[in-house]
Amino acid sequence: MERGNSFYLNSQSSWESNARSYPRKIPIAITWAKGIMVRDADGKSYYDCLSGAGTLALGHNHPVVIEAMQETLRSGLPLHTLDLTTPMKQQFVEELFQCLPSKFANRAKIQFCGPTGADGVEAAIKLVKTATGRRNMMSFHGGYHGMTNGALSLTGNLSPKQHVANLMPDVQFMPYPYNYRCPFGVGGDEGHRIGSRYMEHVLNDPESGIVRPAGMIIEVVQGEGGVIPAPVEWLREIRRMTCEREIPLIIDEVQTGLGRTGKMFAFEHADITPDVLVLSKAIGGSLPLAVIIYDESLDQWQPGAHAGTFRGNQLGMAAGIATIQFIKQNQIDKHAEKVGDLFQYQLVNVKSDTSCIGEVRGKGLMIGVEIVNKEGTPDHLGSYPAYPELAKMIQQQCVSRGLIVELGGRYGSVVRFLPPLIITDEQVHDIIAIFHDAVTASERAIISKLVEVLS
Ligand SMILES: Cc1ncc(COP(=O)(O)O)c(C=O)c1O
Structure with missing residues (x-):
């Protein structure tokens, strides 16, 4: 029988240190990866906007990287x-x-x-x-x-x-x-x-x-x-x-x-x-x-x-x-700047369509979205308190919809996008659509939770 995510995750949690970190928020076992895509042991695919914490500039298994490694192995x-x-x-x-x-x-x-x-x-x-x-x-x-x-x-x-x-x-x-x-x-x-x-x-x-x-x-x-x-x-x-x-x-x-x-x-x-x-x-x-x-x-x-x-x-x-x-x-640095601008522009649209984004910021393909509680009291500059519970929920909703993102920043309330630098405009559009959906679903879920507590 094929082993799925739950087999690997159960095994990991029984063997691996309590200090393990990413698997707690991204509970999958990865079995295949190419470019910006990864697939888990249950056969589900994801856009990987974590890319090894920014390591994979060219994405997973880029042909030029694989060829260089194979050539080295053959060379003696x-x-x-x-x-x-x-x-x-x-x-x-x-x-x-x-x-x-x-x-x-x-x-x-x-x-x-x-x-x-x-x-x-x-x-x-x-x-x-x-x-x-x-x-x-x-x-x-x-x-x-x-x-x-x-x-x-x-x-x-x-x-x-x-x-x-x-x-x-x-x-x-x-x-x-x-x-x-x-x-x-x-x-x-x-x-x-x-x-x-x-x-x-x-x-x-x-x-x-x-x-x-x-x-x-x-x-x-x-x-x-x-x-x-x-x-x-x-x-x-x-x-x-x-x-x-x-x-x-x-x-x-x-x-x-x-x-x-x-x-x-x-x-x-x-x-x-x-x-x-x-x-x-x-x-x-x-x-x-x-x-x-x-x-x-x-x-x-x-x-x-x-x-x-x-x-x-x-x-x-x-x-x-x-x-x-x-x-x-291939002037990938310039590409990162151009696609990064598009990414941020589209995130700003998500910000206007939703009510929990305090700021969209970044440079090139290092992008963050600060999740805030607009029901909280703003400081005198008009900035709202961080909303780590909602940020966590958004991350979970992203993962369940096939998008891997990381959290960072104060109280873990910034959703981070660190995609491979070879990401295309079309992939940005897809990712934004998933993220938009995840934010909306999380906002709805948090409201229902509040209503439940109050009733
Ligand atoms: C700016 C910066 N410095 C240092 C490090 C540490 O690198 P490593 O995790 O490879 O030790 C990181 C890791 O994310 C980093 O972002």
């Missing part, structure tokens, strides 16, 4: 080489550096890390601490940098931190410009300008209680924090302040890198240059790979300072090269 190249070099590694570095703005690439060094974004962040922390001799790190409210000790210490979300003692000390968090819920209660351009003035004040004030940091880490578009793009002017201010004070700026593009936001790298929107760039997810073309690329002046750490066994994944490099080349040859 070693599959694993620690950090010893190979022709594959040489080509990977050349391809990656060619994607970077030349003023960064011309002075850049690369470190291959353990194959996760979090390990890239750990490497960046060590790099800047070693180079500056300072001990503090600065990060931002809502920032997400991974789950290892150092990376988690730089992450805003309190829930994964609350049961873990002795995280990395000496981390200060600064306000990130979140227009819908402006930390200064002002919003708009004035809101982010107050934020940058406040930061400059903190950095200047000899009694701020915060010593000059070894580095500042930032996402240009916060992903897990709720899909919040930082304004270009604010980013330029951050870059100016950090340059003037010789504070290395670490730009974490683990999620935004390789075209997702409509540019090859999100920092290019602001025409700024990072001191350290953290990359993972898409660069491995669906396989695990992570690197940091940084200004040569920081290259002061010693041999073995960030050693690790799995830094030589040749298949990941082959898949990464194929992905980078495909993105460049």
Whole structure:
């Protein structure tokens, strides 16, 4: 007898750790995947707008990625080489550096890390601490940098931190410009300008209680924090302040890198240059790979300072090269911008047709829809309270209608769309129709629930 979802899920819940996460919200076993589509063990198909948390830039099993991996397997190249070099590694570095703005690439060094974004962040922390001799790190409210000790210490979300003692000390968090819920209660351009003035004040004030940091880490578009793009002017201010004070700026593009936001790298929107760039997810073309690329002046750490066994994944490099080349040859970054605009435009229509969407926002194909309770009391800017129960219901309704989406943001109340970058206009139309239906059904269900409670 064929094994269906319930067999795999029951087995998973009996064997796998209590810390497992996605299966709780997306309770399926995946048996087949191609492009944006996946199929579960019950034979049901889904649009995958999670795409491995933004990893699958070209979708599942893209022919160029599969061919590159098969060719590598046939070639007799070693599959694993620690950090010893190979022709594959040489080509990977050349391809990656060619994607970077030349003023960064011309002075850049690369470190291959353990194959996760979090390990890239750990490497960046060590790099800047070693180079500056300072001990503090600065990060931002809502920032997400991974789950290892150092990376988690730089992450805003309190829930994964609350049961873990002795995280990395000496981390200060600064306000990130979140227009819908402006930390200064002002919003708009004035809101982010107050934020940058406040930061400059903190950095200047000899009694701020915060010593000059070894580095500042930032996402240009916060992903897990709720899909919040930082304004270009604010980013330029951050870059100016950090340059003037010789504070290395670490730009974490683990999620935004390789075209997702409509540019090859999100920092290019602001025409700024990072001191350290953290990359993972898409660069491995669906396989695990992570690197940091940084200004040569920081290259002061010693041999073995960030050693690790799995830094030589040749298949990941082959898949990464194929992905980078495909993105460049087909201008997939521009495609992501165009389709992303269409996606957001259609979501704004859903917002006007329904009554629980506070804001639609994003950049390129990194899109968020903030679900709010319009029966609640708005703040003085007119923003409504988050509605996590309804967001969860919308996610469930999406999954039951064949659309995989993720939740993020404060209280998990932002529905996130991270489709593969090769998504077509027609697929966007289909996805929007499913989402619209799911929102309407969830609103109806929540009203009936309320009526039931009141009667
Ligand atoms: C911006 C950012 N940094 C770091 C990470 C951590 O990457 P990983 O989960 O591969 O450790 C993530 C993961 O989503 C991320 O979005």
